[in-house]
Each structure stands twice: as structure tokens, then as C-alpha cells.
Amino acid sequence: MSGPTHWQEAVIERIAPLTPRIVSVILKAELARHIAGQHLDVRLTAPDGYAAQRSYSIASAPGQPVELIIEKLDDGEVSPYFHDIAQAGDAIEVRGPLGGHFIWRAEDGGSVLLVAGGSGIAPLMAMVRDWAGGGVSTPLMLVCSARTWGELAFGEELERIEASRADFRFVAAITRGPGHRPADRTQRLDAPALKELIAQWGRVPRHVFVCGSNRFVEGVTRGLPDASLPAGMIRTERYGGAE
Amino acid sequence: MVTRGFTGRRPTAAFARRLPPGQFETDDFPVLAKGPTPELDLAAWRFTLSHGPRPLASWTWAEFGALPRTVWQGDIHCVTTWSKFDTRWEGVGIDDLLAAAGVAPPSAFVLALSHDDYDTNVPLADLIDGRAMVATHFDGQPLTAEHGGPARLLVPHLYFWKSAKWLKGLRFTARDEAGFWELRGYHMRGDPWKQQRYSDDP
Numbered sequence: 001m002s003g004p005t006h007w008q009e010a011v012i013e014r015i016a017p018l019t020p021r022i023v024s025v026i027l028k029a030e031l032a033r034h035i036a037g038q039h040l041d042v043r044l045t046a047p048d049g050y051a052a053q054r055s056y057s058i059a060s061a062p063g064q065p066v067e068l069i070i071e072k073l074d075d076g077e078v079s080p081y082f083h084d085i086a087q088a089g090d091a092i093e094v095r096g097p098l099g100g101h102f103i104w105r106a107e108d109g110g111s112v113l114l115v116a117g118g119s120g121i122a123p124l125m126a127m128v129r130d131w132a133g134g135g136v137s138t139p140l141m142l143v144c145s146a147r148t149w150g151e152l153a154f155g156e157e158l159e160r161i162e163a164s165r166a167d168f169r170f171v172a173a174i175t176r177g178p179g180h181r182p183a184d185r186t187q188r189l190d191a192p193a194l195k196e197l198i199a200q201w202g203r204v205p206r207h208v209f210v211c212g213s214n215r216f217v218e219g220v221t222r223g224l225p226d227a228s229l230p231a232g233m234i235r236t237e238r239y240g241g242a243e
Numbered sequence: 244m245v246t247r248g249f250t251g252r253r254p255t256a257a258f259a260r261r262l263p264p265g266q267f268e269t270d271d272f273p274v275l276a277k278g279p280t281p282e283l284d285l286a287a288w289r290f291t292l293s294h295g296p297r298p299l300a301s302w303t304w305a306e307f308g309a310l311p312r313t314v315w316q317g318d319i320h321c322v323t324t325w326s327k328f329d330t331r332w333e334g335v336g337i338d339d340l341l342a343a344a345g346v347a348p349p350s351a352f353v354l355a356l357s358h359d360d361y362d363t364n365v366p367l368a369d370l371i372d373g374r375a376m377v378a379t380h381f382d383g384q385p386l387t388a389e390h391g392g393p394a395r396l397l398v399p400h401l402y403f404w405k406s407a408k409w410l411k412g413l414r415f416t417a418r419d420e421a422g423f424w425e426l427r428g429y430h431m432r433g434d435p436w437k438q439q440r441y442s443d444d445p
Contacts, residue, residue: 003443004428004441005440005441005442005443005444007429009244016375043247044250044251045244045246046245046246046250047245048250050253051251051265052251052252052267053248053265053324054324055323055324074300075276077251077267081246081248081249085248085249086248090246090247090248091244091246091247092246093244093246098266098428098441099427100426100427100430101277101424102277102427103428113416143282185318196260212425214273214274214300214389218274218280218389221278221280222280222282224279225279225384231278231279231281231359232278232360234278235278236276236277236278236279238273238274238275238276239273
């Protein structure tokens with residue numbers, strides 16, 4: 001069988017640092033085409049049969065080789081393997097693509113607001129890349145929070161998309177350093193700050209996707225729903241302090 | 244398939260026995276939810292037991308607080324692979340809830356309904372005989388909003404997506420009707436010891 005929940009081998013094609021704490025892992029695997037926002041389950045197995053599995057969002061656009069981005073958690077079990085041991089040519093096991101809620105397709109329309117905290121950018125990057133590569137003219141705003149510009153994954157790629165698409169708005173919220181561009185914010189992102197950014201954008205979002213640590217998602221979404229932005233329009237994906 | 248260079252971090256033997264396959268133990272209490280945390284007003288809160296569209300019984304927050312209380316202590320398991328040991332919950336057992344309503348269960352299937360429009364199906368057999376409660380307290384404190392407060396379902400022997408947060412009612416259904424995640428590829432029952440994560444897991 002070869003359904004999305006069937007475990008199969010994937011070979012690491014490339015592994016490279018994206019920021020000081022995040023690596024990008026490109027996989028070669030016979031997977032079904034994913035929808036932007038979906039994830040893969042990854043399984044690592046020790047010689048004695050002990051196995052650990054985790055879920056990672058896919059950052060690449062549908063139809064492109066699967067890219068996972070993995071943040072190193074110092075007390076983690078799986079992420080240190082990708083940072084310290086894994087090399088191109090190594091094989092791991094994966095299953096997917098999985099997930100049917102935190103997803104966006106071009107035909108879902110817009111306007112679309114994406115809000116990322118740290119490595120929570122992964123599924124949102126898949127949406128930005130899908131949007132940028134498709135023929136849709138749905139306005140899209142991406143707000144990314146990171147400690148410094150250097151810790152923001154995909155910063156240069158996002159600047160390139162911004163330079164080529166007038167309907168793309170990209171705001172970096174830098175919490176522990178100077179902004180990189182005039183549009184950047186240097187305060188912590190919370191619901192009032194996000195409401196202000198939406199007002200400046202001048203669009204009423206039809207789909208809102210927020211991904212990051214639970215603390216980040218709570219900070220951004222508590223008090224965010226209102227008459228023009230009902231709670232049902234806001235989709236969240238959260239990760240805990242645990243890996 | 245052995246992963247080159249992966250050794251892993253094994254639980255102690257005592258912990259390993261309590262850990263279902265594919266899970267790891269965490270001290271944290273991660274939060275997963277499909278959307279923003281709803282802020283619910285206790286003055287307007289109601290809990291309703293229904294048979295299809297027909298209400299069977301309904302309680303205000305004050306009435307609910309007067310029902311018999313149950314305490315449960317043990318381990319919980321999330322489909323995203325974390326497990327948390329020795330959690331302590333307090334609330335109203337489903338057996339006591341049915342007794343207070345004075346009704347015999349009209350069907351063998353239940354859909355748990357939440358204030359954020361989430362729902363999840365649980366067979367009645369997994370809810371009765373002391374196996375589940377509507378929890379209002381965690382670790383001796385009122386349940387916080389991000390963990391499903393003021394009240395959530397607690398079905399600790401199934402993956403935790405079945406323990407619906409922000410619970411507003413239980414609805415008996417004629418058939419086993421898929422809920423939010425079950426419609427999106429997750430298992431209809433979700434037994435962690437059988438690794439029933441996705442719909443085609445055995």
C-alpha cells in the first residue's frame with residue numbers, strides 16, 4: 001500500500017543551515033503532491049529498534065521537492081539528529097502528506113493573512129511559495145516574528161518576492177534587535193499590533209493562519225476575533241515547549 | 244529501518260511500560276487547537292445533553308457545579324506523540340451526568356460538541372463505567388482557557404483530541420458520526436495503545 005499514512009523511506013538530498021538555529025532539509029521521496037500547510041511525520045529508529053517520531057510542516061510549494069525546516073531544541077531528541085548527525089544521502093522514514101485543516105489552496109481565494117512566530121513559518125512559507133508561483137492575484141500579507149533579522153528563516157527569499165509582487169506585503173517583527181527594513185516592527189507582536197497592521201494593509205482578511213509556539217499564538221490571537229474577523233476564519237497551529 | 248547515527252533518548256523501564264508505542268514523555272503541557280482560544284462567560288455557560296437535535300437535559304454553571312464530583316489521576320497521550328504522566332483532573336463523571344439527567348442512553352454513539360464549533364465522536368462505551376468525565380479542574384485549579392476551561396471532556400484512555408476542549412454538550416447520534424479531525428483523516432476511535440492515529444491505521 002502507498003497511502004499517505006504508509007511509512008516509506010526518504011533520502012536526505014540536501015541539509016543546510018537556514019539560520020543559526022534552523023536547518024533546511026530537502027528530501028527525495030515518492031510522496032503524493034502536498035497541499036500548502038500540510039506536514040510529514042518523520043520516524044528515526046535506533047539499532048535496537050527504539051523509534052522516535054515527530055511531525056514537521058512542509059515549507060516547499062506543492063509539486064516541489066519536500067523541504068522541512070527543523071529548529072534545534074537543546075533538550076530535544078529528534079532535532080539534534082538533524083543538526084548534528086544527518087548528512088546528504090542518509091535515509092529516514094516519513095509518512096504523509098498529512099493534515100486537512102491548516103491548509104490553503106489557490107482556489108480558496110483571499111485576502112490571506114499569515115502570521116508566523118519563529119520556525120512556525122514553515123507551513124506559511126509553503127503557502128507564500130504556492131501563492132507566488134501560481135497565477136492568483138489574491139492579496140497576501142505575511143507577518144513574521146523573529147528575535148533578530150538573522151534568525152528569520154527565508155528573509156532574503158521573502159524580500160525577493162516582495163520586490164516582484166505589489167500584492168504581497170511582508171512585515172518582520174523583530175523582538176531583540178533593530179528592524180531590517182523600514183516596514184519592520186520592533187515590538188513584540190500581539191493582537192492589538194496585528195489589528196494595526198491589518199488596518200494599515202487596508203484589506204479584510206478572509207483567511208488567517210497563525211503558526212508558532214503556543215505562547216506566540218495565544219499572544220497574537222487572544223482578542224483578535226471581532227465582527228469583521230470572526231474566530232472561525234482564524235486557523236492556528238501551535239507547538240509546545242516539548243519537541 | 245535503522246537510521247544511521249540515531250540513538251534516541253530512552254525512557255526508564257518504569258516509564259517505558261506506561262508509554263504507548265510512538266510516544267515520548269514530556270513535563271510540559273502542550274496546547275493544540277484549530278483556532279483561537281474562546282473566552283467564555285460563565286454567566287452564559289450551559290451544558291446540554293441531547294439526542295440528535297432534541298435536548299434531554301441542560302445545566303447552568305451553578306447547576307453543573309452542584310453535581311457529584313469525580314477525581315481521576317493518570318497519564319494522557321496526544322496523537323502528536325507527547326504523553327504526560329500523573330495528571331490530576333476533577334469534574335463530573337459521565338455516569339453521574341447521565342444519572343442526574345435521569346435518562347437511559349438512547350444510542351451507543353456520542354458526538355462531543357465544543358463552543359469553537361469543534362466536535363469529536365466517542366463511542367458511549369468509552370464514556371461510561373468511570374472512563375470519562377467533564378473536567379473543570381486540573382491539578383487542583385480551575386481549568387485554564389487554553390487547556391479547555393471552563394470545562395472539557397476527559398477521555399484519558401484515548402488520544403487527547405477526543406477530550407474536546409470548551410465543551411458545551413454531548414449529543415447522542417444514531418450512527419458513529421465523524422467529528423472535526425475524524426473528517427480530516429484521523430482515526431474514528433483513537434486508542435493510543437493500538438496507535439490508532441490516522442483513519443487507515445488498524
